[in-house]
Amino acid sequence: MATIKYLSHSAFLLDDGLHRILIDPFISGNPNAPVKVKDISVDYIVLTHAHGDHLGDAIEIAKKCKAMIIAVNELAKYIASFSVKSHNMHIGGSYEFPFGRLKFTIAHHGSSSPDGKYMGEPAGVIITLTGKNIYHAGDTGLFYDMKLIGEMNEIDVFLCPIGDNYTMGIDDAVKAVEFVNPKLAIPIHYNTFPIIQCDPQEFVDKVIATGRNAKVMEFGEALEI
Numbered sequence: 001m002a003t004i005k006y007l008s009h010s011a012f013l014l015d016d017g018l019h020r021i022l023i024d025p026f027i028s029g030n031p032n033a034p035v036k037v038k039d040i041s042v043d044y045i046v047l048t049h050a051h052g053d054h055l056g057d058a059i060e061i062a063k064k065c066k067a068m069i070i071a072v073n074e075l076a077k078y079i080a081s082f083s084v085k086s087h088n089m090h091i092g093g094s095y096e097f098p099f100g101r102l103k104f105t106i107a108h109h110g111s112s113s114p115d116g117k118y119m120g121e122p123a124g125v126i127i128t129l130t131g132k133n134i135y136h137a138g139d140t141g142l143f144y145d146m147k148l149i150g151e152m153n154e155i156d157v158f159l160c161p162i163g164d165n166y167t168m169g170i171d172d173a174v175k176a177v178e179f180v181n182p183k184l185a186i187p188i189h190y191n192t193f194p195i196i197q198c199d200p201q202e203f204v205d206k207v208i209a210t211g212r213n214a215k216v217m218e219f220g221e222a223l224e225i
């Protein structure tokens with residue numbers, strides 16, 4: 001049994017009872033964050049890309065907790081320059097970590113550091129925890145290869161951006177759920193800023209109308225999977 005806790009925007013805390021894994025920890029600059037950086041304690045931090053609303057407080061948290069950051073090569077090397085432990089991977093590659101397998105997927109987006117440096121390709125990530133497959137799409141537009149991701153992996157939980165402007169909007173995200181065919185889809189990357197304001201329940205209703213399962217997670221809500 002594993003727990004996934006939604007920290008708002010694209011940030012999640014996964015916990016299998018032995019390992020705590022934080023994804024895209026945008027906390028201190030995030031008006032919806034239900035936690036404080038000082039209260040976070042983790043073993044691993046996974047980054048989908050380097051934009052400020054994903055890299056967030058990763059370096060500070062990693063230093064504080066002596067956590068390892070997992071990211072694509074260019075971003076992982078940038079992280080290493082801050083004397084933080086990092087594991088560099090790349091898209092299509094997977095690796096067996098103590099908590100389980102992690103694989104980076106494509107994402108159609110950009111990736112630059114807060115000071116404007118190129119940080120490699122943005123990614124999505126599939127994390128296997130206690131036998132459950134969690135697919136965090138990162139920031140991305142809709143792409144047809146999501147169908148392949150769904151065909152080759154039984155996705156239990158699909159964390160799917162819906163906020164539009166920078167990523168898929170609701171209708172594209174509903175199509176993405178059709179492609180990925182997860183047991184449960186959870187909307188992410190909305191309502192943090194005025195430009196990504198939308199109603200996550202509209203996404204959920206539209207997914208359910210296609211015969212699939214989706215749920216809005218409250219900011220700070222934890223779910224057992």
Ligand code: NI
Nearest residue numbers: 049051109139
């Ligand atoms: Ni981004």
Ligand code: MN
Nearest residue numbers: 051053139166
């Ligand atoms: Mn973003």
